[in-house]
Amino acid sequence: MSLINVSRVYGKKEACLDKLEKMRWPDGKIGCIYCGVYEDNGKPTVTKFTTKPTVRKKTGEVIPPHRLYQCKNKECGKQFSVTEGTVFHRSHISLEKWFIAVALILEAKKGISSLQVGRHLGVKENNTKSTWYLCHRIREAAIEAGFEFLTGVVEADETYLTPRKPRKGNPRVKNHKEMVVLGVRQRGGDLRLIPVKDAKMSTLEPELVKHISPDATLQTDKALVYDIIGQRRFVNHRMIDHIRTYVEGENHTNTVENAFSLLKRGVYGTFHKVSIKHLGRYCNEFSYRFNRRGIQERMFDETLKRLVNGKPLPFKTLTASGESADPSDPSGQTF
Numbered sequence: 001m002s003l004i005n006v007s008r009v010y011g012k013k014e015a016c017l018d019k020l021e022k023m024r025w026p027d028g029k030i031g032c033i034y035c036g037v038y039e040d041n042g043k044p045t046v047t048k049f050t051t052k053p054t055v056r057k058k059t060g061e062v063i064p065p066h067r068l069y070q071c072k073n074k075e076c077g078k079q080f081s082v083t084e085g086t087v088f089h090r091s092h093i094s095l096e097k098w099f100i101a102v103a104l105i106l107e108a109k110k111g112i113s114s115l116q117v118g119r120h121l122g123v124k125e126n127n128t129k130s131t132w133y134l135c136h137r138i139r140e141a142a143i144e145a146g147f148e149f150l151t152g153v154v155e156a157d158e159t160y161l162t163p164r165k166p167r168k169g170n171p172r173v174k175n176h177k178e179m180v181v182l183g184v185r186q187r188g189g190d191l192r193l194i195p196v197k198d199a200k201m202s203t204l205e206p207e208l209v210k211h212i213s214p215d216a217t218l219q220t221d222k223a224l225v226y227d228i229i230g231q232r233r234f235v236n237h238r239m240i241d242h243i244r245t246y247v248e249g250e251n252h253t254n255t256v257e258n259a260f261s262l263l264k265r266g267v268y269g270t271f272h273k274v275s276i277k278h279l280g281r282y283c284n285e286f287s288y289r290f291n292r293r294g295i296q297e298r299m300f301d302e303t304l305k306r307l308v309n310g311k312p313l314p315f316k317t318l319t320a321s322g323e324s325a326d327p328s329d330p331s332g333q334t335f
């Protein structure tokens with residue numbers, strides 16, 4: 001779904017709530033999020049109502065109307081909102097902005113930094129942390145779930161990302177090494193980008209076996225590692241000799257290389273810095289988008305659905321797992 005459509009269709013809170021309701025209860029049967037009951041003798045047990053706007057006496061603060069659900073199951077009787085138990089609950093950022101952020105991230109072919117998302121949303125400069133957190137949760141939802149084998153003709157190749165040279169005397173200079181990303185792409189199908197520690201056979205072989213069906217036609221260049229892996233693991237293996245030529249009819253690795261060149265433009269160009277520890281997530285987000293190009297609307301819905309149905313990701317958990325809360329992420333090596 002394009003950005004302009006998202007802002008037109010979901011510009012009001014009500015529209016966002018309607019959408020989330022549909023995502024959460026696609027068959028229209030609203031179930032209580034506490035007891036799970038949705039009907040009694042064929043009659044719905046959850047009713048919907050909207051609170052009246054109220055004014056807090058002490059502060060004069062106006063509390064806007066709120067859409068709530070009431071469970072009528074006698075043993076439960078609880079109230080809840082559509083966002084309860086989801087990442088949207090009690091967020092400082094409004095639902096309309098969440099929706100725009102999802103569209104921004106999905107639309108950015110080469111990626112978008114959380115600082116940039118914040119600027120688009122009009123989030124204050126001193127509140128970059130909440131935008132960073134928001135983007136992180138959207139990225140977390142935009143992760144390929146399935147690991148089905150790629151079949152048919154599958155191209156495989158690796159590419160190298162060179163980190164920026166650290167300044168002289170920088171203690172991080174020791175870590176200055178190229179990163180390898182293995183790409184596998186089914187022709188006319190999905191792409192997968194896998195950051196790996198090196199391009200040795202012991203590293204590449206298990207990854208290729210994990211992603212590619214043994215009866216697929218493996219398509220690679222003539223590098224020795226692929227030659228050996230092909231002989232050992234795949235019935236059909238086609239190799240293009242890059243010293244002589246790049247294309248011989250069907251014999252080429254161009255489609256995976258096209259994906260690499262887009263990835264590189266993203267890593268080097270769009271992000272202020274992509275740290276090595278985030279490279280995996282970036283590769284994942286990139287292939288998620290790549291594999292859904294041309295079906296924007298479905299991608300938007302799919303991502304929202306994952307956000308609604310996924311578990312909330314507490315800020316503490318996110319930062320405790322070694323992630324930095326700083327959007328420019330000064331720790332670690334960057335590209």
Ligand SMILES: [Zn+2]
Pocket residue numbers: 032033034035036037071072073076077078
């Ligand atoms: Zn209930």
